[in-house]
Amino acid sequence: MREEETGTGLALRAVASGIVVLAGKALFNFLLFLAIAALAVPAFALLLEWRVGSPAALAAVVLLGGWGLSIVSTFLSALVARAGQRNVLFLVVSFPLLVPLLLPAIAATVAASQGSLAATPLRVLVAYDGAATCAAYLLADAAWED
Amino acid sequence: MSRGQVLRTCTRLLTNLHPPRFTGTMKLLKLLLLPYMAAVIAGAFLWVEPAEGFLGESSRIVFFHVPCAWTAALAFLVAAAYSAAYLLSRNLRFDQVAHAAVRLGLLFAALTLVTGSLFARIMWGSFWNWDPRESSYLLLLFLYGAYLFLRAAVDDPERRARIAAAYALFAMVLMPFLVFVAPRVTESLHPQTVINPQGKILMDTPTKTVFFAGLVGFTGIFLWLLQLETRLARAERR
Numbered sequence: 001m002r003e004e005e006t007g008t009g010l011a012l013r014a015v016a017s018g019i020v021v022l023a024g025k026a027l028f029n030f031l032l033f034l035a036i037a038a039l040a041v042p043a044f045a046l047l048l049e050w051r052v053g054s055p056a057a058l059a060a061v062v063l064l065g066g067w068g069l070s071i072v073s074t075f076l077s078a079l080v081a082r083a084g085q086r087n088v089l090f091l092v093v094s095f096p097l098l099v100p101l102l103l104p105a106i107a108a109t110v111a112a113s114q115g116s117l118a119a120t121p122l123r124v125l126v127a128y129d130g131a132a133t134c135a136a137y138l139l140a141d142a143a144w145e146d
Numbered sequence: 147m148s149r150g151q152v153l154r155t156c157t158r159l160l161t162n163l164h165p166p167r168f169t170g171t172m173k174l175l176k177l178l179l180l181p182y183m184a185a186v187i188a189g190a191f192l193w194v195e196p197a198e199g200f201l202g203e204s205s206r207i208v209f210f211h212v213p214c215a216w217t218a219a220l221a222f223l224v225a226a227a228y229s230a231a232y233l234l235s236r237n238l239r240f241d242q243v244a245h246a247a248v249r250l251g252l253l254f255a256a257l258t259l260v261t262g263s264l265f266a267r268i269m270w271g272s273f274w275n276w277d278p279r280e281s282s283y284l285l286l287l288f289l290y291g292a293y294l295f296l297r298a299a300v301d302d303p304e305r306r307a308r309i310a311a312a313y314a315l316f317a318m319v320l321m322p323f324l325v326f327v328a329p330r331v332t333e334s335l336h337p338q339t340v341i342n343p344q345g346k347i348l349m350d351t352p353t354k355t356v357f358f359a360g361l362v363g364f365t366g367i368f369l370w371l372l373q374l375e376t377r378l379a380r381a382e383r384r
């Protein structure tokens with residue numbers, strides 16, 4: 001969406017394919033998410049006296065949840081980038097698609113806090129990430145072309 | 147069969163998709179749909195005994211609630227197939243069918259939610275209980291409602307069709323997580339579904355007969371409405 005707002009979308013279209021742009025943007029969003037999580041999780045634990053029973057399980061949730069969030073939001077941003085009212089539209093299209101990611105992520109975070117590894121929600125996260133990544137890869141050019 | 151051959155076969159199949167045309171025998175089937183559905187409704191209320199473990203006659207809702215849910219899922223699947231056909235062929239007629247299928251899917255999904263709420267009122271004392279199944283179905287309405295918002299936000303017909311097709315396919319891939327996976331990960335009050343862990347349909351013969359007859363009838367109604375919607379869209383385009 002930023003590319004369209006700053007008018008650099010056309011230049012980017014001229015030099016890169018949809019898959020390359022999607023991969024780059026999703027990776028950037030993922031790294032940004034990890035950076036925020038690296039600050040937010042310790043701050044949350046410190047301020048709210050939150051004891052994480054299983055840090056490894058929590059790290060798995062952050063990685064899997066973060067990737068799912070990044071790939072889905074990046075793909076949907078590409079779809080709405082050239083539509084009117086894109087900021088509102090992004091919220092409308094992303095909310096129902098992100099809930100199935102957030103629910104198992106919350107369940108797995110609760111389990112990680114209590115010191116256990118919730119296998120089913122983590123499996124759901126892996127499946128969701130895999131499905132979303134494959135779909136975004138196959139549809140990237142359709143979302144990006146002009 | 148090589149990957150290229152599989153891709154070519156899929157492309158040929160998808161680009162040869164056409165909405166059903168009611169000519170000859172199909173016209174007769176369309177006329178028979180009314181007495182057929184009347185027989186299904188009569189069977190649901192007069193032939194089948196209410197199921198055990200349910201209050202009063204509430205179990206009869208299964209003959210309308212589940213076929214509505216099935217038809218909604220079918221409509222979204224049809225929308226995804228026609229969206230794929232559009233992306234492969236760039237024929238706007240496929241986009242019209244996908245759009246019509248989503249609108250009909252939303253209608254049947256709303257009916258599923260209404261019939262489910264009526265059942266919830268009798269069984270659980272309230273029309274809305276924030277049960278995972280109720281919530282996930284409400285989100286399904288939002289998911290495909292967003293498809294209509296997305297279409298409305300793009301002016302250029304070619305771009306609108308391309309973006310809507312990409313969204314419909316992306317939504318179809320993630321929709322099972324919303325409707326089938328998320329409600330099963332959490333505890334739900336919803337009675338055991340037809341697709342259950344045992345892999346068995348737990349119904350007696352009359353119930354099973356009326357139930358599957360209902361599924362066929364609702365599918366017929368959907369195909370008829372889809373054909374009418376696409377004809378209407380074509381007429382408006384002219």
